[in-house]
Amino acid sequence: MIWAAGSAPMGCSEMRRWLLLLQILLAPTALAAESSVFDPPAATERVTLGKSRGKNQLDCFYFAGLRVKQLDLGEVGAAQLAILPLKPDAKRVACHKQREPGEIVIRGADWSGYFKGVRASYVFFDADDGTNGGLGFAVFDGHDGKKLFSDVAFGEIGSAEPTEGGIRLRYRRALLGPCSIVSGGAACWPQFVQTAAVPAEPMPDCAAGYLKAKTEMARGRCEAQNDKTPGCFESQMAELDRQRWDEAPSVLAYDVEAEIGHSRQNLTPVGGERSCWPSD
Numbered sequence: 001m002i003w004a005a006g007s008a009p010m011g012c013s014e015m016r017r018w019l020l021l022l023q024i025l026l027a028p029t030a031l032a033a034e035s036s037v038f039d040p041p042a043a044t045e046r047v048t049l050g051k052s053r054g055k056n057q058l059d060c061f062y063f064a065g066l067r068v069k070q071l072d073l074g075e076v077g078a079a080q081l082a083i084l085p086l087k088p089d090a091k092r093v094a095c096h097k098q099r100e101p102g103e104i105v106i107r108g109a110d111w112s113g114y115f116k117g118v119r120a121s122y123v124f125f126d127a128d129d130g131t132n133g134g135l136g137f138a139v140f141d142g143h144d145g146k147k148l149f150s151d152v153a154f155g156e157i158g159s160a161e162p163t164e165g166g167i168r169l170r171y172r173r174a175l176l177g178p179c180s181i182v183s184g185g186a187a188c189w190p191q192f193v194q195t196a197a198v199p200a201e202p203m204p205d206c207a208a209g210y211l212k213a214k215t216e217m218a219r220g221r222c223e224a225q226n227d228k229t230p231g232c233f234e235s236q237m238a239e240l241d242r243q244r245w246d247e248a249p250s251v252l253a254y255d256v257e258a259e260i261g262h263s264r265q266n267l268t269p270v271g272g273e274r275s276c277w278p279s280d
């Protein structure tokens with residue numbers, strides 16, 4: 001976000017509240033429930049690791065051919081994520097903190113977040129926190145632990161279907177651009193068209209998305225002050241204008257299909273509604 005001199009940036013809690021409201025306001029028709037996209041685990045196991053004032057929990061998720069382990073110590077992001085490839089006839093491996101032979105620990109440089117789900121032999125992880133109204137995710141091969149793909153999704157993944165040598169995803173992508181479509185207009189939009197490979201027409205109504213974001217932020221600030229007067233709302237809207245929200249780089253949400261595999265990572269827009277809002 002761009003802030004004018006002398007203005008105070010919003011706090012983290014205020015930003016998270018705004019991002020939640022933004023998802024509700026700008027979300028298109030609901031996609032299929034993400035729980036139906038992923039394979040249900042054959043078994044799960046949870047282990048509490050000693051006494052602690054905070055969280056100290058180990059979770060294991062068992063699927064055909066692999067086990068996913070997540071160590072949660074109550075911090076932002078799991079303390080450890082690991083994939084253990086299993087032979088089809090292998091006995092169930094106990095859930096414990098020690099590293100098993102052949103277990104692949106996900107390096108922090110490759111990904112940091114939480115376990116999301118498994119589809120076929122592909123393991124999905126979420127990011128540890130949202131960004132610009134979306135949430136990052138990554139896809140790893142459950143056989144060799146290689147990171148195949150990562151992106152930022154707005155809302156849930158709509159579908160994940162195995163293909164020959166890979167997997168095909170459909171989801172709504174949240175793309176952070178280099179400029180503001182509201183303030184940059186004709187000079188900015190072509191940069192999105194080139195980066196996202198979307199048709200130039202129709203151009204999304206970003207002014208409406210920016211106005212919704214500012215309106216909800218102004219209302220939230222007045223609610224926090226327990227001030228329901230029209231004057232508070234008008235004052236907060238004027239403050240947001242002084243902070244030059246319209247100049248914040250735009251985030252474009254649009255539907256995509258991703259073809260993922262060891263030998264290919266193709267991302268293709270598939271039409272549908274486009275929406276736009278200011279980045280954080």
